[in-house]
Amino acid sequence: DARVTQTPRDKVTEMGQEVTMRCQPILGHNTVFWYRQTMMQGLELLAYFRNRAPLDDSGMPKDRFSAEMPDATLATLKIQPSEPRDSAVYFCASGWERDRGPSPLNTEAFFGQGTRLTVV
Amino acid sequence: GQNIDQPTEMTATEGAIVQINCTYQTSGFNGLFWYQQHAGEAPTFLSYNVLDGLEEKGRFSSFLSRSKGYSYLLLKELQMKDSASYLCAVRAPGYKLSFGAGTTVTVRA
Numbered sequence: 181d182a183r184v185t186q187t188p189r190d191k192v193t194e195m196g197q198e199v200t201m202r203c204q205p206i207l208g209h210n211t212v213f214w215y216r217q218t219m220m221q222g223l224e225l226l227a228y229f230r231n232r233a234p235l236d237d238s239g240m241p242k243d244r245f246s247a248e249m250p251d252a253t254l255a256t257l258k259i260q261p262s263e264p265r266d267s268a269v270y271f272c273a274s275g276w277e278r279d280r281g282p283s284p285l286n287t288e289a290f291f292g293q294g295t296r297l298t299v300v
Numbered sequence: 301g302q303n304i305d306q307p308t309e310m311t312a313t314e315g316a317i318v319q320i321n322c323t324y325q326t327s328g329f330n331g332l333f334w335y336q337q338h339a340g341e342a343p344t345f346l347s348y349n350v351l352d353g354l355e356e357k358g359r360f361s362s363f364l365s366r367s368k369g370y371s372y373l374l375l376k377e378l379q380m381k382d383s384a385s386y387l388c389a390v391r392a393p394g395y396k397l398s399f400g401a402g403t404t405v406t407v408r409a
Contacts (some may be wrong), residue, residue: 195339213397223343232332236396271342277395288333289397300311 181205184292186272192298198260201295205270206255213273213289214240214247220300223271229255230277262299269294302326304400306388311372311406312378320373320403322388333389334362334373337402342389375405385409 204246204280205212214226227237227247237247244263249255259266274287303325307325312318325334331350334381349355349364349371361374375382392398 193307211395215399222401225396228396230395273397288345289349290345293342 182290184272184274184290186292186295188295188298189293192300193262196261197262197297197299198258198289199262199297199299200268201257201270201272201297202253203255203257203274205255205272205274206290207253207286209274209276209290211289212249212274213271213275213276215271215273216239217271217294218268226270228255232264241282253257259297264299267297267299269296279299301399302392304388304398306386306400306403307403309404309406310322311408314378314380314407316378316409318375318378320375320386321390322371322373322400324336324369324371324388324390324400326392326398328336328368328393329390330363330393331391332362333372333391334360334371335387335389335399337358337387340386346386354392357401367399368405370397378407380407380409 184260187202195261211230213228226240228235229249232249248259271291271294275289276287306322333348334346336346337343347362349362354363359376364399383406385404387402388400389397
């Protein structure tokens with residue numbers, strides 16, 4: 181049963197602490213997305229990768245957030261230092277895309293269960 | 301940039317039909333997705349349109365008009381379990397996938 185796995189599911193931390201969220205994309209997928217969801221803003225795209233290379237992280241606060249893919253089976257999102265306004269659910273999603281040839285092909289993005297972050 | 305608009309809330313009766321509209325203005329277009337999200341859960345894929353027309357999948361159908369920047373999701377024979385948020389998402393060239401704010405559908409008995 182292929183699925184995107186995110187850890188931890190829940191995280192409560194104090195303001196100023198470093199937070200690391202992890203994501204294991206579906207095996208064989210070459211695209212990974214990080215989203216943040218709040219009641220006020222909905223689903224915001226923070227960053228996305230294709231073939232482990234960052235394509236767009238314009239939605240991410242650069243001073244405190246960083247996203248990496250150390251290898252094809254792991255994506256990380258770090259916040260340092262964390263602030264109360266970072267409290268949200270962070271979703272990772274993965275998909276498969278072919279961007280070459282006359283007909284680009286892609287699948288839908290499959291979402292993980294999310295990490296609920298609370299910064300107090 | 302991308303601007304994706306959909307109604308905030310809709311209410312319908314069990315067994316009825318509901319249509320959720322989505323309009324978008326994007327710098328490039330490479331497909332439109334609809335996702336369903338139950339409270340406290342992850343979004344799950346419902347449908348994908350890249351060409352104009354209607355795609356039907358069981359009780360759910362999705363329509364796209366690229367020239368009008370318009371899509372709708374049609375939910376037929378509503379069931380209580382269909383109460384959820386429905387998210388319209390547009391993929392831009394380069395495969396950046398951006399979401400609308402979502403439409404909360406409440407199904408009443």
